Amino acid sequence: MKTSRWMEVVNLCLLFCFLGGGLAYGAEMLLRGFGAISTVQAFKEFGVVVSPHWQAYAEDFISFVNGVGRLYLPVIVGVPLVFLIHFVAVGPKGFEHKGRRISFYGLFTRFLHWMCAIFFSLVVVSGIMVLFAKALGGGSLVLSARGVHLFCAYGFMVFAAPLFLIWLKDMFPAPYDIKWLLCGGGYLSKKKVEVPAGKFNLGQKMWFWLAFVGGAVMFYTGYVVSGLSLPQAQIAGYIKIHLILGLFLVALFITHLYMSLFAVKGSLKSMISGYKWEEEVRVLHSRMLK
Numbered sequence: 001m002k003t004s005r006w007m008e009v010v011n012l013c014l015l016f017c018f019l020g021g022g023l024a025y026g027a028e029m030l031l032r033g034f035g036a037i038s039t040v041q042a043f044k045e046f047g048v049v050v051s052p053h054w055q056a057y058a059e060d061f062i063s064f065v066n067g068v069g070r071l072y073l074p075v076i077v078g079v080p081l082v083f084l085i086h087f088v089a090v091g092p093k094g095f096e097h098k099g100r101r102i103s104f105y106g107l108f109t110r111f112l113h114w115m116c117a118i119f120f121s122l123v124v125v126s127g128i129m130v131l132f133a134k135a136l137g138g139g140s141l142v143l144s145a146r147g148v149h150l151f152c153a154y155g156f157m158v159f160a161a162p163l164f165l166i167w168l169k170d171m172f173p174a175p176y177d178i179k180w181l182l183c184g185g186g187y188l189s190k191k192k193v194e195v196p197a198g199k200f201n202l203g204q205k206m207w208f209w210l211a212f213v214g215g216a217v218m219f220y221t222g223y224v225v226s227g228l229s230l231p232q233a234q235i236a237g238y239i240k241i242h243l244i245l246g247l248f249l250v251a252l253f254i255t256h257l258y259m260s261l262f263a264v265k266g267s268l269k270s271m272i273s274g275y276k277w278e279e280e281v282r283v284l285h286s287r288m289l290k
Helices: 003-034 039-046 054-089 107-131 140-170 176-182 202-227 232-263 267-273 278-284
Strands: 101-103 275-277
Touching: 054 107, 054 232, 101 278, 107 140, 107 232, 107 267, 140 202, 176 202, 202 232, 232 267, 267 275, 275 278
Parallel strands: none
Antiparallel strands: 101 275
């Protein structure tokens, strides 16, 4: 393995450590600033659980959340680990940034995407903080995270609606998507071989439908739960849908981050400039040129 590859691996590991350490340190500082109150008392004060049968409901609720939380940990830790192994074994795709540039994303599309990306990222991080409220000490920090979670969910839906309509025509399955899946999108090989994909490949299409349609379901179920206008049994059902669907969203969210930041060199720049270089399009989006 070349020295530059090892340096990239080291930088990737340092990035994970930096982000994890930064979040842990920030959480500790926030907890010191807010002071500690019990999680149960915090939820009561915020009105998350308003019920004459609070005690019985809380026990079932906390039990279910803890059970689902144990499923989130393998996703949060395991998915990045798999991609770290991929980065070491296969490495990123690199393309020549010269020659003809091909327009991929318009200015308005890029603006909508970045707004969705910011709000969605905050929704994921704040949602995980609420899920692991006990590990973070509960109290005001968790209430703040829940406020961010609700606010950013609304923000995401505002910008996601027009972006969904703009990208919809390119996101329907195509026959060549099966071939893309069988060859792993070309990401399992170090060679740059043309893969069958249009403007968006099958992986991007899967992320599109899960992020937008799944995101809408998450928004609706979260809205219903926060309003507490239904019987406890129905609210519990919505919570289950919310948390289980969230597992898949978090997994593909991490996947999307890896693909955008590490799997293809310079991939992130295309969402900034709006252009991709011809070689990258010819290899990763061959059907678009044809």
